[in-house]
Amino acid sequence: xxxxxxxxxxxxxxxxxxxxxxxxxxxxxxxxxxxxxxxxxxxxxxxxxxxxxxxxxxxxxxxxxxxxxxxxxxxxxxxxxxxxxxxxxxxxxxxxxxxxxxxxxxxxxxxxxxxxxxxxxxxxxxxxxxxxxxxxxxxxxxxxxxxxxxxxxxxxxxxxxxxxxxxxxxxxxxxxxxxxxxxxxxxxxxxxxxxxxxxxxxxxxxxxxxxxxxxxxxxxxxxxxxxxxxxxxxxxxxxxxxxxxxxxxxxxxxxxxxxxxxxxxxxxxxxxxxxxxxxxxxxxxxxxxxxxxxxxxxxxxxxxxxxxxxxxxxxxxxxxxxxxxxxxxxxxxxxxxxxxxxxxxxxxxxxxxxxxxxxxxxxxxxxxxxxxxxxxxxxxxxxxxxxxxxxxxxxxxxxxxxxxxxxxxxxx
Numbered sequence: 475x476x477x478x479x480x481x482x483x484x485x486x487x488x489x490x491x492x493x494x495x496x497x498x499x500x501x502x503x504x505x506x507x508x509x510x511x512x513x514x515x516x517x518x519x520x521x522x523x524x525x526x527x528x529x530x531x532x533x534x535x536x537x538x539x540x541x542x543x544x545x546x547x548x549x550x551x552x553x554x555x556x557x558x559x560x561x562x563x564x565x566x567x568x569x570x571x572x573x574x575x576x577x578x579x580x581x582x583x584x585x586x587x588x589x590x591x592x593x594x595x596x597x598x599x600x601x602x603x604x605x606x607x608x609x610x611x612x613x614x615x616x617x618x619x620x621x622x623x624x625x626x627x628x629x630x631x632x633x634x635x636x637x638x639x640x641x642x643x644x645x646x647x648x649x650x651x652x653x654x655x656x657x658x659x660x661x662x663x664x665x666x667x668x669x670x671x672x673x674x675x676x677x678x679x680x681x682x683x684x685x686x687x688x689x690x691x692x693x694x695x696x697x698x699x700x701x702x703x704x705x706x707x708x709x710x711x712x713x714x715x716x717x718x719x720x721x722x723x724x725x726x727x728x729x730x731x732x733x734x735x736x737x738x739x740x741x742x743x744x745x746x747x748x749x750x751x752x753x754x755x756x757x758x759x760x761x762x763x764x765x766x767x768x769x770x771x772x773x774x775x776x777x778x779x780x781x782x783x784x785x786x787x788x789x790x791x792x793x794x795x796x797x798x799x800x801x802x803x804x805x806x807x808x809x810x811x812x813x814x815x816x817x818x819x820x821x822x823x824x825x826x827x828x829x830x831x832x833x834x835x836x837x838x839x840x841x842x843x844x845x846x847x848x849x850x851x852x853x854x855x856x857x858x859x860x861x862x863x864x865x866x867x868x869x870x871x872x873x874x875x876x877x878x879x880x881x882x883x884x885x886x
Contacts, residue, residue, distance in 0.1 A: 482516050483878070485509055486592040489521040490579065491599030495706065497798040499562060501613075504676050504801075505597065508871035510567050512878075518569045520586055521560070522579075580606075594882060596874075597649060601641040609881040612641055612648050616793030616817075617658045618710060625709050625743060642668050646881055649673050651794035654817040671877050675795060675821070676870045677804035678863040684856050686777045694767055694778070697732040701811070701841070702782040704775055704799040705789065706737040707748050712813070714751060716788045718834035721758045723841060731841075733786065734765045736775050776802060784809040784844060787818070790831060795821035805863055807854035811840055824852050 487505065492498030502519065509517050560570050573586035580602060587595070587608070595602070595610035602610045619626045619634050626634070642648065642659070647669040650656050656670045701720075705711040713735065720733050739748040755761045767778075779785060785803040787796055787810060796803075796812050803810040804823055812818045813831040829840040854862070 481593075482514050483512075483882070484516045484518065484591060484593045485878070486587055486590070486595045487517065487519045488583065488595055488598040488600060489519060490575075490583070493521065500798050500801070502597075503562070504678070504870075505874065506563070506568060507678065507867055508874040509596075511867070511871045512875060516569070517567060518571055518590055518592060519563050520583065521563075521570065521572045522575045522583075523572050594878065596878065596881075601637060601644055604644050609646065609883075611877060611881055612645050614638065614641070614648050614650055614655065614659065614793075616655055616791060617662060618791045620658065620662055621791060622710055627743075639663050642666065647671060647877065649877060651675075652792075652817045652820055654820065655793055669880065671873065671880075673873050674866065674869040676866055677801045678867050678870075679805040679859055682773070683776050683806060686773060686780075689773045689777045691774055691777050691781070694734075694765070694770075694774075696734060696765070696778065696781070697730075697763075699730050700732040700734045700765070700782055701784055701786040702734050702736070702779055702799075703786050703788070704736045704779070704802075705787070705797065706741075707735075707739045707751070708741050709744055709747055710790045712788045712790050712832060714754065715813075715832055715834050715837060716786055717751065717755060717758075717760065717764060719837035719841060720763060721760050722834055722838040724760070724763070726838065726842065728842065728845070731783070731845075732763045732765060734767065734778065734782070736767045736770050736778070738769045739766065776806070779803060779808055780806060782808065783848070784811055784827075786810070786841075787812045788831070788837065789813055789815070789818075791815065792817050795819075796826075800826075805859065807852075807859050809844065809848070809851055811837070811844060 487502055489502065492502050506517060506519075509515050560572060563570050569590070571586060571590065573582065575582050579600065583600070584607070592608060594608055597611055597613040599613060599615075601612065617638070619631050623631055638659075642663055642665055645668055648659075649671045650659070651673050653672055656672050659665060659670060701716075703713060703716060705713070707713060716733060720731065723731055741747050752761075755764055779799070779802055785799050785808055787799055789797055790813065792815070794801075794817065796810060796818055800810055800812065800818075800821060802808075804821070804825060807825065809825045809827065811827045811829060812821065814828040815831055818828070827840050827844050830836040
C-alpha cells in the first residue's frame, strides 16, 4: 500500500483509552501484526502520559466526588504505565511515541501526530471530529449500557449515548469485532453513511507462547485440575455464576476441581463487588477451591491457560466473541466454556462449549459433560496451531487493507 507519489503510509495507533486495561493492550497488539504485513506501512503507536496537571485534576475530582458528594466509587489504576507500554510494543517495525497530555486530549495528540507526519489513524477510541486534518478510524467496543443499564450511572449512560452517536456522525467508517455489535449500532443509533467494518476473528498465537519452559508458575501453587477465568472483576463478567457452578460440581462429587482467576479485583462502579464474592465463597465453604492470582504477566497467564482443563468465560456481555481469553485459548488449542450470549455464539470451533448465561446449574452440567468428553476433543500440535493462526492473520490483513483503502480514498 503506497501513497500517491510513492511515499510510505505512516499509520498511527492511538493508545489513549486502550491502555487502561489489559484487553485493550492485547487489542492493539493484535492489529500490529496485519499492519506489519502491509509492507509499505510504517507503524507508530502513540502512548499518552499524563502530565502533573492532569494527575492533580484527577485527584481533585476523585476527592470532590467521594468526600463532598459522598459517592461510593473506586479509584481505578491502569495495569500499565507509559514505560511498561514502551517495552510491550518496542520492535524494529514499530515506533513508540510517548507524548504528554496537559489539558486538551485532541490538541495534544494533534501536535504529536504532526511532528511525525502521520497519514492516517488506525485505530482509536477517540472521537476526533469531522474536521480532523487526517483520516481516522475509530473502534467501537460494545453497547453494554443498552442491555445492562444497572451497571452504569445515569451520567455514564447519557455520555455513552451522546458520544457514540456523535462518533457515528463524525467518522467516515468504524470498526467492530462482531456482527452482533454492528447489529446493535444499527438498532440503537442513526448510522447514516458511516460504513461499519466487521473485522474477522483473530485468534493468532504469538511465537513465544510455544516456548514457556522458563516461565515459573509454580510460585502460584496451582491445583492439579482447574478451570481458568481471566477477567477483571467487572460486574458484567459474572464470576458468581462460575463460583456457584463449582459448588454444585462439588455437591455432585467432583471435589477435585478448582477455579483459578487472574485479573484485577476492582470495579470502580461497585467497590464492594469483589468482597461480596469472597463472602459468598466463605458462606459456601469454597474458599480453598477458588484461587485469585491478581494481575499477572502475560507469559504467566498463557502458561497457566495451557495447563488448565479449560478456559471459562461466564460473561454477560462482550464486544467480541468470548472476550480476550477466548482468543488466547482458541489460538493455543485450549478448550473454552462460554456463556451463550449472542456475540459468543459467533465463535465456531470444536473446542467451544456453551452454557445458558447466569445459570449455575446448566454451567455445572456443561462442565461435567466437558470432563467426560475431554479425551475425545481434537488435539492440535504447534505447526497446526501456527497454520491456523496464519490463515486468520491473512484474513485480518486483507480486512485491515480494505479499511485503510476505504478511508484514504484518492490518496492511495
